[in-house]
Amino acid sequence: MRNSRKTFLAAAAGAATAAAGFGTPILGRAAEPVNIGGLYPVTGQLGQIGQGCVNAAKLAVQMVNDAGGIKSLGGAKLNLVLSDIQSDPTVTRTETDRLIGSNKLSAIHGCYASALTLIASEVAERAKVPLITGSSSDQLNAGGRKFTFTPFARASQFAQAQLQMSKLISDKPKVAVVYENTAFGTSTSSGLKEQAPGEGVDIVMFEPYSAGFTDAGPLVNKVRASGATMLFCVSYLNDLILIVRAMKQTGANLPINGGSGGFVIPDFYKNVGASAEGLLGVAHWNHDIDANAQRVNAVYQKQFGEFLFEYAGGLVAQTFMLANALERAASTDPEKVRNALATIDVSSGYAAMAPGGKVKFMDNGRNVYGHPVGVQWQHGDLVSVFPKSEARKPLLKA
């Protein structure tokens, strides 16, 4: 009799533990950590940017943990489980699978490049683990996705912002668009072309070019002849450097908007040097948008010697959004975390550290308030200049 009672008690305790989730402390034992997966390309073509993302992800987890972890889970600490997806789609698929399969993950974030994030998102949807990402492809909000969350501006919003920014230069902007003639360039530039009339922007030149040219001179020659007052480049870094230099040499002082991606990372300035001064771009995050961003940036800059770039900064905010969801879910179960994330509604603190300052998701995982911020290189730093609500410094005119 005594014996069976003991067995019953043990079983009941076990059931209670299971019901309460893994992170619940039992009889004063330290709370079990909450596993968060991080998928970034630390090697391969995107290696350097991926490493920056990992640095920021670690910093963010440390910030959450130093602030007492997840209180509703007994102060459980976040535990970052990293995986190198090697800038490769196939590796991304297998690594996402492996990471989810071999760890009890509550959520995942990744993967910098939209092409890679789309793959990870597919895997996460199937495994019913929430994925939060700064990648901008509109496809991440399509196809009835339930577990994918995108707190920042979408690709389609970038084109609009870029067009609106040209109004900072003149009331009736005449824009030359040059774009590299593969998928990236053609899709981005067609977005610009479609939205230009609606924004009152006159596109006077719309010219594809073959990426990896040896000399930007002829292309720049053409831009000068077009009578444009502003130049949009949808280019890879290599071509952009050549275009910027050739523009300088011709003495054509056209303002250049280089869009997003490789244009808004510290490496760009290192490579282009003083010629980068005054160049414009668009980003989904910038390190000067609010006091919290500036604070994190200061810590990051001290630790890694360069400013907190767009994707990495957004990543810090995302980690706090996850912490917010975990807090409310009071569970490490990925589906419960997903439900808590779907109902997030923040307008202060690190979780709201995004252009617009608020996060609330629509059914398709898109942030209601998400919008891009226009940036400009000024004295070696990337500063926000657009829209008015986000502008931290006035536009530097050439």
Place this chain on the structure above:
Amino acid sequence: MLATLAQAVVNGLLIGGIYALVSIGVTLIFGVVKIVNFAQGEFLMIGMYLSFFLATRAGMDPLLSLVIVMPVMFLIGMAFQHVLIRRVLGLGDMPQIFLTFALSVLLMNVALLLFTANYRTVQTPYTDAAVHIGAVYISVAKLIAFVLAMVFSGALTLFLQSTDIGKAMRAAAQNRDVAMLMGINTDLVFAVAVGLALALAGAAGALLMPFYPVYPAVGQVFVLMAFVAVVLGTLGNVTGALIAGLMMGVAESLGIQFVGADSGLIVVFAMLLLTLAIRPSGLFGGRAR
């Protein structure tokens, strides 16, 4: 309109000088050693990295770095001939093609491993400088590169025409066996030829460095144009490669200016095919064997 045309021609000539330098290297190796060096672009890449590191670590101007880059590349070339090419001579085309092709892939990937895929640039006082002649502007860095490219090409021609080893080189190019019978040390002659070709690739790299970013695959960008110039200017013909290199630069520039910015290569390759249809052995094929 006239200014635009003049500008397009100037742009084309300036970059054509670099094409010429790379293609002269390819054509020299082919003419003398009878092997197509697919790794010539990667040697240009090595030249660029050498120049880059001399500039960033030792504060040496890329143009000054020529005095180090060219001899170093010359020695690498002699070793390349002695250790690798020599082994496959006389084995037929396939081993030769795969030797240089494999070397190209290997060098590119080693560079990727060592230096990552990042673009690196050197900022010199003349990088962004330009001189304006009327409505036409000329980039100072490119002008210097062009002038030096012409000087090196001229020096090579002079060397081939008037020095003993230059003559021996031409003799070995005409008939290796007879040259050996005449007492020419073909091993040495071949090694010098490959050395010179690599020194030119290195020179092209150092000359590019003030205005072009270096990255592991940079050689591929230039080597494609160089090969077209080599064929257009008749395989093995140094002067032909020089003139064809300049022509290609101008054709590409005019194509971009007047056909479309993604049509530069279309014009270049149309020109190549047209030339081959009319003169199968290239523009200067009269005396070629």
